[in-house]
Amino acid sequence: MLDRTPQDAFRWPPAPSVAGAAIVPRPSGGGAAGSGGRILGWRDHVLDIERTWLGLERPSWADMIREAGWRRDAAASYCGRCGRTAGGEETLDPCDAPAGEAGCRSCRGRTLAWDRVVRLGEHDGLLRDTVLEVKFSRARGLGHEVGRALGVAIAECIERVRVAMPEIVVVPMPPSRWRRFVRGIDHASVVATGVASELGVGVERWLRRAHRPAQSTLSEASRRRNVAGAMQPTRFGRRRLMDGSAARLVLVVDDVMTTGSTMEEACRRLASVRAGAGEVWACVATAAGPS
Numbered sequence: 001m002l003d004r005t006p007q008d009a010f011r012w013p014p015a016p017s018v019a020g021a022a023i024v025p026r027p028s029g030g031g032a033a034g035s036g037g038r039i040l041g042w043r044d045h046v047l048d049i050e051r052t053w054l055g056l057e058r059p060s061w062a063d064m065i066r067e068a069g070w071r072r073d074a075a076a077s078y079c080g081r082c083g084r085t086a087g088g089e090e091t092l093d094p095c096d097a098p099a100g101e102a103g104c105r106s107c108r109g110r111t112l113a114w115d116r117v118v119r120l121g122e123h124d125g126l127l128r129d130t131v132l133e134v135k136f137s138r139a140r141g142l143g144h145e146v147g148r149a150l151g152v153a154i155a156e157c158i159e160r161v162r163v164a165m166p167e168i169v170v171v172p173m174p175p176s177r178w179r180r181f182v183r184g185i186d187h188a189s190v191v192a193t194g195v196a197s198e199l200g201v202g203v204e205r206w207l208r209r210a211h212r213p214a215q216s217t218l219s220e221a222s223r224r225r226n227v228a229g230a231m232q233p234t235r236f237g238r239r240r241l242m243d244g245s246a247a248r249l250v251l252v253v254d255d256v257m258t259t260g261s262t263m264e265e266a267c268r269r270l271a272s273v274r275a276g277a278g279e280v281w282a283c284v285a286t287a288a289g290p291s
């Protein structure tokens with residue numbers, strides 16, 4: 001079941017980004033003050049007992065969110081075209097503005113490889129720590145929870161767009177076989193599974209990826225060259241892309257979008273084969289802050 005919050009109607013001026021911000025309301029009851037001045041509740045004391053007496057090293061993501069006071073970004077706090085934080089500038093959502101006028105100062109008028117970006121927040125604080133733990137500690141359960149939260153955000157966007165999407169497909173950003181072997185986890189696929197689970201749809205692997213140096217080790221200018229031509233549709237993906245199904249929403253899911261080069265390559269590769277109408281959304285746990 002989707003844990004929907006009231007819809008994030010577009011507002012101008014946009015609200016400041018809530019990524020990583022402690023904005024959960026304080027409980028009204030009494031309680032001791034925790035770190036950062038937050039009032040401790042009964043759940044905090046239960047966690048203390050679990051950690052002290054039962055040796056639990058890490059709380060659930062739900063508890064981590066609550067302790068950090070984290071909330072995912074409202075749709076109005078980032079650009080729905082490129083995914084960058086609104087940062088006080090004029091940002092027009094793609095479903096509120098004519099083509100060519102939507103977006104922010106960074107992306108307005110630019111042709112993008114996707115129709116929309118959905119993100120949980122900036123690559124910072126709890127969210128940054130979480131995606132790194134998923135990737136480097138093989139924390140599959142945690143990745144699944146991140147995916148489910150992203151699924152809720154996507155569901156809200158689908159409601160806002162109000163366009164009939166009879167078919168929704170979740171496509172994970174592929175790793176190279178070598179990188180998957182070395183890391184022992186396909187983290188984007190884990191997040192994608194959480195998204196698909198929340199939306200009640202399937203995950204389909206439409207792309208494969210040749211091994212190249214990690215994007216994170218390269219300068220911004222080198223990333224686009226590094227990933228160019230690295231992705232190809234799988235045989236199954238090509239067949240699905242060419243079946244001409246109309247009004248299909250394809251959700252390309254990754255954990256992090258920094259410069260957008262990898263996401264752009266994936267979406268362009270899909271578009272080069274795709275037949276029929278529909279939209280492609282770039283769905284990521286974290287995206288870049290202001291440029």
Ligand SMILES: [Zn+2]
Nearest residue numbers: 079082104107
């Ligand atoms: Zn933008």
